[in-house]
Amino acid sequence: MKLKKKTHVVILGAGISGLTVSYFLNQHKISNTIIEKDKVAGGLLKSFKIKDFVFDNFIHISHAKNSVVKNFFKKSSSYFKLKPKPNNLYKDTWIDHSPQFHLYPLKLGEKIKIIYSFLTRKKNKGYRIKNYENWLKGAYGDYFAKNFPMKYTEKYWATKSRNLSTSWIKFRMQEISFWDLLKGSFVKIFRDTYYSSDMKYPKSGGYESFLKLLKKNKNIIFNSKLNFIDHTKKKIYLGKKIIKYTNLVSTIPLPEFSNLSKEKNKKLKFHANKLRCTAGIIISIGLNVDINTRTWFYIYNKDFKASRIYAPKKLSKNNCPKGKSSLQAEIFLDNKKKVDDKYLKFVKNNTVDNLIKYKIIKKENIEFIDIKFKKYANVIFDKNYDTSRDFIINYFKKLNVDFVGRFGSWAYLWSDQCFMSGKATAQKILRENFNK
Ligand SMILES: Cc1cc2nc3c(=O)[nH]c(=O)nc-3n(C[C@H](O)[C@H](O)[C@H](O)COP(=O)(O)OP(=O)(O)OC[C@H]3O[C@@H](n4cnc5c(N)ncnc54)[C@H](O)[C@@H]3O)c2cc1C
Numbered sequence: 001m002k003l004k005k006k007t008h009v010v011i012l013g014a015g016i017s018g019l020t021v022s023y024f025l026n027q028h029k030i031s032n033t034i035i036e037k038d039k040v041a042g043g044l045l046k047s048f049k050i051k052d053f054v055f056d057n058f059i060h061i062s063h064a065k066n067s068v069v070k071n072f073f074k075k076s077s078s079y080f081k082l083k084p085k086p087n088n089l090y091k092d093t094w095i096d097h098s099p100q101f102h103l104y105p106l107k108l109g110e111k112i113k114i115i116y117s118f119l120t121r122k123k124n125k126g127y128r129i130k131n132y133e134n135w136l137k138g139a140y141g142d143y144f145a146k147n148f149p150m151k152y153t154e155k156y157w158a159t160k161s162r163n164l165s166t167s168w169i170k171f172r173m174q175e176i177s178f179w180d181l182l183k184g185s186f187v188k189i190f191r192d193t194y195y196s197s198d199m200k201y202p203k204s205g206g207y208e209s210f211l212k213l214l215k216k217n218k219n220i221i222f223n224s225k226l227n228f229i230d231h232t233k234k235k236i237y238l239g240k241k242i243i244k245y246t247n248l249v250s251t252i253p254l255p256e257f258s259n260l261s262k263e264k265n266k267k268l269k270f271h272a273n274k275l276r277c278t279a280g281i282i283i284s285i286g287l288n289v290d291i292n293t294r295t296w297f298y299i300y301n302k303d304f305k306a307s308r309i310y311a312p313k314k315l316s317k318n319n320c321p322k323g324k325s326s327l328q329a330e331i332f333l334d335n336k337k338k339v340d341d342k343y344l345k346f347v348k349n350n351t352v353d354n355l356i357k358y359k360i361i362k363k364e365n366i367e368f369i370d371i372k373f374k375k376y377a378n379v380i381f382d383k384n385y386d387t388s389r390d391f392i393i394n395y396f397k398k399l400n401v402d403f404v405g406r407f408g409s410w411a412y413l414w415s416d417q418c419f420m421s422g423k424a425t426a427q428k429i430l431r432e433n434f435n436k
Contacts, residue, residue: 013251015043017405019214020422034220047206054319059310060207063196064416077202077209084295098193103185117141133161155307201315230262231399251408271388279335280377286367304354
C-alpha cells in the first residue's frame with residue numbers, strides 16, 4: 001500500500017480519544033500531531049495523587065466488553081475484577097441499589113404510597129416517550145419517580161427530568177414488575193440489578209494506568225493555545241505557529257471547537273450555544289482511619305449537594321496507605337453557571353458537614369480535603385441536543401473533520417467507547433489516504 005498524498009493528521013486533545021487515534025496512525029507510520037492545552041496527557045482519565053492517596057477525576061471503572069479494548073487495557077496494566085454493591089442514601093435510610101428493588105428499609109406508609117402509585121401509573125407508550133419525567137412516572141409510578149430518580153436527575157444532570165429526552169436511557173434504568181416491587185418492599189432480599197457485570201480497575205496508579213501504552217506518544221505539543229482554525233486553507237493557528245494538515249480530528253468539546261472556526265457562521269454559533277453539559281466539582285478527602293462504606297453510594301437528599309460518593313480503596317487497596325481510607329464526592333451543575341471560590345467553599349463545607357451528620361466520617365479523622373472543578377462532565381440530552389449536535393457535525397463533515405470521544409462527538413461515551421471511536425477514525429483515515 002502507498003500513501004496517496006503527503007498526509008498529516010492533526011488531532012486536537014490528548015485524552016484517551018486523541019491518544020488512541022494517534023496510536024493507530026503511528027502503527028501505520030502516518031504523520032500526526034496532537035495538540036493539547038494541558039501540560040500532561042490523559043484528559044479526564046488522568047489520576048492524581050495527594051500524599052500517598054490516589055484518586056481519579058470522578059469514579060472510573062472499566063465496563064469494556066469489546067475484546068480489543070479489554071486486551072489493550074490488560075497490556076497496559078494488571079487489574080482487579082470488581083463486584084461492587086452500591087447503595088443509596090434516601091432521607092436518613094440506606095437502601096441497596098437499585099432502590100426500586102430494595103424498598104424494605106422504608107416506613108410502611110411510604111411503601112404503600114409507592115405501591116399504590118405504581119399500580120395507578122400511566123403506562124401509555126406515547127406518554128412515556130415524550131420526556132424522561134414521563135418515562136420515569138410510567139415505569140415506576142409518580143411517588144417513586146418524584147422522590148428517587150427525578151430528585152437524582154436534578155442533582156446529576158443539573159436539570160429537571162422533563163427537560164431530558166429518553167434516547168440515552170437504554171440499559172441505564174431498570175424497570176420493575178409488580179411482584180418484584182412487592183417482594184423487595186416486604187422481604188429483605190438482594191437483587192443485583194447493576195447494568196454492568198464485567199468491571200475492572202488497575203491494581204495501582206489509578207484508572208490512568210489503563211492509558212500506559214497510549215501515553216508513550218512523542219507527537220504531542222503540550223501547553224498549546226489554539227487561536228483559530230482556517231478550514232478552507234487547512235491551517236491551525238497556534239500562538240505564533242501555523243500548522244498545516246490534510247486531516248483534522250477533534251476530541252475537544254464540540255461547542256469550543258465550533259467557536260474556533262475562522263469562517264463565521266451565525267447558525268453554527270447559534271447551535272454551539274444550544275449545546276449543554278454538566279460541570280463537576282470533585283471533593284477528595286483523605287482519612288487517617290479505615291472507614292467502611294460501599295464502593296460508592298448515591299444521594300437523593302436535596303440539602304446534601306453531592307450526587308455520588310466513592311471510596312477509592314474499594315477499587316484498589318493501593319489507592320490508600322495502609323490503615324487509612326479516602327472518599328471522593330461528586331457535585332454537578334450546569335457548566336454555564338459561574339463558579340467562584342465562595343461556591344466551592346460552600347459545597348466543600350456542605351459535603352463534609354453531611355458526611356459527619358450521617359456518621360460516615362468523623363471530623364478529627366480528616367487528613368486533607370482537596371477540591372477540583374471540571375468544566376466538562378456529562379453532555380445533557382435535552383430537547384435541543386439532536387438538532388444542534390447534528391447541525392454542527394454535518395457542517396464540519398463537509399470540511400472533512402472527524403469527531404471522536406465524549407466531548408468531541410458530544411455523546412455519552414465511556415472510556416472504552418472513546419478508545420473504539422478513536423481506533424475507527426484512525427482506520428477511516430488510513431482507508432482514505434492509502435492507494436491499494
Ligand atoms: C462523572 C463521570 C464518570 C465517568 N465514569 C466512567 C467509568 O466509570 N468508566 C468509563 O469507562 N468512563 C467513565 N467516564 C467517561 C470517561 O471519563 C470519558 O469517556 C473519557 O475520559 C473521555 O475521554 P476523551 O479523550 O474523549 O476526552 P478528554 O479526556 O476530555 O480529553 C480531551 C482532551 O482535550 C484537551 N483539550 C480541551 N480543549 C482543548 C483545546 N482548546 N486545545 C487543546 N486541547 C484541548 C483536554 O485538556 C483533554 O486532554 C466518566 C465520566 C464522567 C464525567
